[in-house]
Amino acid sequence: MVEFHFQGTPRIRGVNEIEFNGSRNTTCWVREGDRPTLHVGLGPMAEEMADRFRQSCGVAAKALLRLGQSEFCLNLQGFETHAQAAAEGVLLAAYRFEDFKEPSARRKNPLRGLHAWVGARAMEAAKNAFARGGVLAEATNYARAVGNLPPNVIYPETLAEKALELAKEVGVECRVWDERALRREGFGGILAVGGGSIRAPRLIELKSRAAARKAPVVVVVGKAVTFDTGGVSIKPAERMEEMKWDKMGGCAVLGIVRAVKRLKLPIHLVGLIPSAENMPGASAYRPSDLVRTWDGKVIEVLNTDAEGRVILADALAYGRQTHKPDLMIDLAT
Numbered sequence: 001m002v003e004f005h006f007q008g009t010p011r012i013r014g015v016n017e018i019e020f021n022g023s024r025n026t027t028c029w030v031r032e033g034d035r036p037t038l039h040v041g042l043g044p045m046a047e048e049m050a051d052r053f054r055q056s057c058g059v060a061a062k063a064l065l066r067l068g069q070s071e072f073c074l075n076l077q078g079f080e081t082h083a084q085a086a087a088e089g090v091l092l093a094a095y096r097f098e099d100f101k102e103p104s105a106r107r108k109n110p111l112r113g114l115h116a117w118v119g120a121r122a123m124e125a126a127k128n129a130f131a132r133g134g135v136l137a138e139a140t141n142y143a144r145a146v147g148n149l150p151p152n153v154i155y156p157e158t159l160a161e162k163a164l165e166l167a168k169e170v171g172v173e174c175r176v177w178d179e180r181a182l183r184r185e186g187f188g189g190i191l192a193v194g195g196g197s198i199r200a201p202r203l204i205e206l207k208s209r210a211a212a213r214k215a216p217v218v219v220v221v222g223k224a225v226t227f228d229t230g231g232v233s234i235k236p237a238e239r240m241e242e243m244k245w246d247k248m249g250g251c252a253v254l255g256i257v258r259a260v261k262r263l264k265l266p267i268h269l270v271g272l273i274p275s276a277e278n279m280p281g282a283s284a285y286r287p288s289d290l291v292r293t294w295d296g297k298v299i300e301v302l303n304t305d306a307e308g309r310v311i312l313a314d315a316l317a318y319g320r321q322t323h324k325p326d327l328m329i330d331l332a333t
Helices: 050-066 080-094 122-146 156-168 181-183 188-192 238-261 308-322
Strands: 001-006 025-030 035-043 070-073 114-117 173-177 202-208 215-220 223-229 269-278 290-292 298-300 327-331
Touching: 001 050, 025 050, 035 050, 050 070, 050 080, 070 181, 070 238, 080 114, 080 122, 114 122, 122 238, 156 173, 156 223, 156 238, 173 181, 181 188, 181 202, 188 269, 188 290, 188 308, 202 238, 202 308, 215 238, 215 308, 223 238, 223 308, 238 269, 238 327, 269 308, 308 327
Parallel strands: 001 035, 001 070, 070 114, 215 269, 215 327, 223 269
Antiparallel strands: 025 035, 173 202, 202 269, 290 298
16 A cells, blocks of 8 residues: 655654655655555645656655565545546556566566555546556557667667557558658658668658547657767767667657547547668768758758758658648657
């Protein structure tokens, strides 16, 4: 069992204020008979508690998982309005990237069950919110899982394969432009950035349709540079290994499509992912090159490490003119 307290109001039998006073993200174990309870502090009461509650639930999850507790219950009585944040906090904190670890080195007790204790009157609303938090956290962890894959595993072609798998799994449309299609249709920005790599670029389009025909159209565009050396304007070697995460805007789009479809949100969603590997090859684009984008605009390249805006220029123009959205969001890194 996990219980939550505001600062200054714990009143736990046998525990004094020095040991635990409810300050933010502090913890205290109390055992009564065979039942251990983890108490977590929320800090002082505030108007906006959702993010604070999300963090506190994450703290609780990490503490419990460290002790080998793979199934536990959150006491949300009085906190039912934060059921969504509670589910998100636990599931996000429980995520681990262990794809390439030996089985013996993986976490021995991953999270297997999460329960909530709520008041009877708040049962239905809390149940729905808890489930919604689960969907959102799962979609976020999916994006993290794809994003953490190394660049020799995820490059434009294999990222497109991931998108096709996702589309089949959740039931959305997916279209992929390969290098020939990008050239035919004039996506000069994506082609320029991907020109120095043996891994050809891609443009990925995912479409999720709402039941209502006149639902608003939302276009989400995410940058997916699967590895960014900086190109000819090469980056310093220090921390370059982190440049596999230059694809996280595109991975976020995958997660958004997954969540929107599973939550059956009343929008027509279009996810666009321009993807390239920015390498300093013999055919790489250079500073002073002029690049013509999909809508005919010309970009003068001053630094090839500003590649994100170049591929986004193509995708944003295509999304704006093709889908005429009510709302458009772009995600870089």
